[in-house]
Amino acid sequence: xxxxxxxxxxxxxxxxxxxxxxxxGLAFLDTGxxxxxxxxxxxxxxxxxxxxxxxxxxARGLDLSFDEAGKVLLGGVSREAELRGETVxxxxxxxxxxxxxxxxxxxxxREIAAKLGGVVAEGRDTTTVVFPExxxxxxxxxxxxxxxxxxxxxLDVPGRIDEIQADIERRDRLDSTRAHSxxxxxxxxxxxxxxxxxxxxxxxxxxxxxxxxxGGEGKP
Numbered sequence: 001x002x003x004x005x006x007x008x009x010x011x012x013x014x015x016x017x018x019x020x021x022x023x024x025g026l027a028f029l030d031t032g033x034x035x036x037x038x039x040x041x042x043x044x045x046x047x048x049x050x051x052x053x054x055x056x057x058x059a060r061g062l063d064l065s066f067d068e069a070g071k072v073l074l075g076g077v078s079r080e081a082e083l084r085g086e087t088v089x090x091x092x093x094x095x096x097x098x099x100x101x102x103x104x105x106x107x108x109x110r111e112i113a114a115k116l117g118g119v120v121a122e123g124r125d126t127t128t129v130v131f132p133e134x135x136x137x138x139x140x141x142x143x144x145x146x147x148x149x150x151x152x153x154x155l156d157v158p159g160r161i162d163e164i165q166a167d168i169e170r171r172d173r174l175d176s177t178r179a180h181s182x183x184x185x186x187x188x189x190x191x192x193x194x195x196x197x198x199x200x201x202x203x204x205x206x207x208x209x210x211x212x213x214x215g216g217e218g219k220p
Contacts, residue, residue, distance in 0.1 A: 001024070001026065001118045001135045001136075002113060002121065002131050002134040003020060003021075003024070003120040003121070003134065003135060003138075003210065004126040004127040004130070004136070004189075005017050005120065005121070005122040005123075005127075005137075005139075005140060006122070006123060006125065006126055006127045006128070006137075006138070006140070006185075007124075007139055007140035007142075008124075008142070008147070008168075008172050008175065008183060009168055009171050009175070010148070010151050011140040011141060011147060012140055012142070012194050012199060013032075013122040014032070014033075016122075016140065016199060016202050016206065017030070017122035018120075019199065019203045020120050020207060021070070021119070021120035024120065026118050026119055027118070027119045027120070028120050029066070029070070029112060029120065030066075030070060030072060030122060030123075031105070031121055031122065031123030031124075031130065032092075032122065032123050033083060034064055034105050034109065035095065035096040035101070035105060036072070036083040036084075036088050036092050037074045037079075038058055038101055039088050039091050039092045039095040039096070040074065040079065040082055040088050041062055042054070042058050042091075043087065043091065049091050049095050050094060052098035052101070055095050055098050055101050056100020056104060057100075059100065059101040059105055060100075060104045063075045063076065066112070093170075093171045093174040093175055093178075096124075097174060097178040097179075097180065098180070099179070099180040102125075102180050102181050106125075106130050106181075109121065110130065110131075124181070124183045125183070127189045128181070128184060129181045132186075135210075136190075136206075136210050137188055137190065138189055138190050139185045139186065139189045139190070139191045139192070140191075140194050140202065141193050142194045144165050144172065145161075145165055146195045147165075147168050148161050148162075148168055192206070
C-alpha cells in the first residue's frame with residue numbers, strides 16, 4: 001500500500017505522515033528530506049544552486065538512505081540539524097526545481113517504495129508524479145500565516161513571523177510555478193485544511209478515510 005500526502009511548506013506533512021505510517025505499520029518516506037540532502041551537498045561543494053546540470057550530477061551520485069525512524073541519511077550519516085537549517089530551507093526550492101534533480105530523486109523514491117513494498121510518502125509531487133497510482137492520496141493545506149506561526153513556534157522566534165511568512169510565500173511561488181513537477185492538488189486527492197486542526201485530528205481523518213475506503217483512492 002502506498003499512501004501519498006502532498007502540500008506546501010509548513011502544512012504539517014512530515015509529522016502527520018510519520019503518525020499515519022506508525023498507525024498502519026508502514027515505512028515513512030520523507031521525499032522533501034531527500035531534496036534537502038541534495039541541497040546540503042550542493043552547498044557543501046560550493047556549487048551554484050541555480051546550475052541545474054551540476055545539481056543533477058550531485059543528485060544522481062548521492063548516497064541516500066533512511067534510518068529506522070524514517071530520517072534521511074547522507075552517506076550513511078544523519079545530518080538532520082543541517083538539513084532543517086535556514087540555509088538549506090532558503091535554497092531547497094531552487095535546487096529541487098531542476099528537472100535533472102527531480103528525475104534522479106523520483107527514481108530513488110520509487111526504488112525505495114518498491115523495495116519496502118509500501119510506504120507513507122509526503123512531499124510536493126508524491127500524489128501527482130512520484131506515485132500517481134497511490135492507494136490513497138491526500139493534500140494538506142494551511143494559510144501562509146498559520147504555517148509561519150507554526151514555524152516560528154518550532155524555532156522559538158515568535159518575533160519573526162512576518163519574515164518567515166514572506167519566505168514561505170516565496171517558496172510557495174517557486175514550488176507552484178516551477179516547470180518540473182509543480183506543486184498542485186491531484187484530481188483524486190482529498191484536501192484537508194489544517195488551519196484549525198491539531199495533528200491528531202488530521203491523522204484521525206486520514207486514517208478514517210483509509211480504513212473506510214472513502215475518498216482519496218488512486219488506481220488499485
